Amino acid sequence: xxxxxxxxxxxxxxxxxxxxxxxxxxxxxxxxxxxxxxxxxxxxxxxxxxxxxxxxxxxxxxxxxxxxxxxxxxxxxxxxxxxxxxxxxxxxxxxxxxxxxxxxxxxxxxxxxxxxxxxxxxxxxxxxxxxxxxxxxxxxxxxxxxxxxxxxxxxxxxxxxxxxxxxxxxxxxxxxxxxxxxxxxxxxxxx
Amino acid sequence: xxxxxxxxxxxxxxxxxxxxxxxxxxxxxxxxxxxxxxxxxxxxxxxxxxxxxxxxxxxxxxxxxxxxxxxxxxxxxxxxxxxxxxxxxxxxxxxxxxxxxxxxxxxxxxxxxxxxxxxxxxxxxxxxxxxxxxxxxxxxxxxxxxxxxxxxxxxxxxxxxxxxxxxxxxxxxxxxxxxxxxxxxxxxxxxxxxxxxxxxxxxxxxxxxxxxxxxxxxxxxxxxxxxxxxxxxxxxxxxxxxxxxxxxxxxxxxxxxxxxxxxxx
Numbered sequence: 001x002x003x004x005x006x007x008x009x010x011x012x013x014x015x016x017x018x019x020x021x022x023x024x025x026x027x028x029x030x031x032x033x034x035x036x037x038x039x040x041x042x043x044x045x046x047x048x049x050x051x052x053x054x055x056x057x058x059x060x061x062x063x064x065x066x067x068x069x070x071x072x073x074x075x076x077x078x079x080x081x082x083x084x085x086x087x088x089x090x091x092x093x094x095x096x097x098x099x100x101x102x103x104x105x106x107x108x109x110x111x112x113x114x115x116x117x118x119x120x121x122x123x124x125x126x127x128x129x130x131x132x133x134x135x136x137x138x139x140x141x142x143x144x145x146x147x148x149x150x151x152x153x154x155x156x157x158x159x160x161x162x163x164x165x166x167x168x169x170x171x172x173x174x175x176x177x178x179x180x181x182x183x184x185x186x187x188x189x190x191x
Numbered sequence: 192x193x194x195x196x197x198x199x200x201x202x203x204x205x206x207x208x209x210x211x212x213x214x215x216x217x218x219x220x221x222x223x224x225x226x227x228x229x230x231x232x233x234x235x236x237x238x239x240x241x242x243x244x245x246x247x248x249x250x251x252x253x254x255x256x257x258x259x260x261x262x263x264x265x266x267x268x269x270x271x272x273x274x275x276x277x278x279x280x281x282x283x284x285x286x287x288x289x290x291x292x293x294x295x296x297x298x299x300x301x302x303x304x305x306x307x308x309x310x311x312x313x314x315x316x317x318x319x320x321x322x323x324x325x326x327x328x329x330x331x332x333x334x335x336x337x338x339x340x341x342x343x344x345x346x347x348x349x350x351x352x353x354x355x356x357x358x359x360x361x362x363x364x365x366x367x368x369x370x371x372x373x374x375x376x377x378x379x380x381x382x383x384x385x386x387x388x389x390x391x392x393x394x395x396x397x398x399x400x401x402x403x404x405x406x407x408x409x410x411x412x413x414x415x416x417x418x419x420x421x422x423x424x425x426x427x428x429x430x431x432x433x434x435x436x437x438x439x440x441x442x443x444x445x446x447x448x449x450x451x452x453x454x455x456x
Binding site: 058062063066067068071074075078079082085086089090092093096 | 195198199202203206207210211213214217218221222223
């Protein structure tokens with residue numbers, strides 16, 4: 001029960017993008033098409049789950065016993081950067097069109113604050129190993145959900161009559177704000 | 192203290208080593224075979240990733256050249272040398288393009304152009320001056336002298352002269368066109384390097400106002416259009432040269448009172 005709560009808390013109630021405002025860069029950058037947005041979400045989810053596993057292990061097996069907590073940022077970044085490199089190679093091998101569609105935003109997962117935020121939250125909230133995995137999975141699914149909804153809206157938005165100064169990024173940011181407000185309706189359900 | 196240092200160093204070193212090893216193995220397993228020509232062409236390109244070719248970077252250009260979507264001389268920065276190298280690699284002929292260089296089409300420096308009564312004090316940048324009441328000069332079309340073009344040039348091919356006008360050092364110029372994009376007055380244009388005659392003014396003011404604001408302006412008298420057989424046209428108080436039909440050798444340059452239309456020296 002606890003695990004399910006953690007999962008839904010991360011995915012919907014405390015959605016990383018829409019209530020913590022982490023990872024806005026790919027959220028705006030790759031939400032042009034549903035297909036590429038969904039793939040971006042999956043790639044981020046993958047990185048998030050593996051990050052939560054590896055960083056938990058590193059933190060509890062190495063950093064805590066040797067009193068090296070001050071190394072957590074450096075070592076977490078190292079983990080994330082290596083994982084993203086791996087995902088990049090993997091996607092390039094599996095799907096060239098997807099690799100081109102994600103473009104610069106794929107290596108930029110490295111600097112996606114949502115992932116570093118996830119690793120630090122897990123430490124901060126003293127989750128156990130399994131809880132950490134569920135939290136990472138929830139956060140990833142939440143990111144996928146948010147970016148896919150956003151892409152769906154933006155695909156419709158292409159056909160809408162948007163005033164000239166609002167075209168492109170401005171209207172996207174406005175939509176993101178309204179979307180965030182909608183997600184605020186969930187706040188307080190699970191803390 | 193030293194203990195912590197050593198443990199920290201070993202930990203980070205060890206972690207780095209493990210991840211590096213993992214990535215090295217993954218690289219071997221997941222390597223994508225691509226056309227080796229792309230790598231070779233990428234190596235001969237300048238590697239500045241300036242985007243002057245219209246592609247996202249040098250690698251993207253290389254991919255497109257191999258696909259035949261870009262011409263071998265599509266890299267303006269590399270110029271003739273790079274075009275020849277790429278042509279050799281691909282086994283095709285080069286059609287050599289003449290080098291393009293930026294021309295500053297304004298001669299209204301500090302000595303020629305009159306200033307407004309109020310003095311501009313602020314950051315030395317054209318884009319800022321432009322917002323603050325259009326800068327120091329009375330002329331709304333001329334060079335502001337803020338040096339945005341010089342800041343934009345990655346190859347130090349532009350310098351500001353004593354008269355507060357930018358000058359192009361042709362040998363250093365790589366034809367990337369970034370200065371022309373940076374110019375907020377749009378007075379920098381890219382022209383073939385062998386083109387030497389220009390109208391060095393962009394002012395559309397009427398003759399009276401032109402004379403008031405700058406001594407080097409095209410005052411819109413139209414004498415150039417009347418005396419030359421063809422090639423010069425007056426458009427909105429400004430002489431415009433049609434380079435396809437203009438013949439510089441027979442043109443009487445001394446007829447232009449303000450020397451707005453003249454040879455580049």
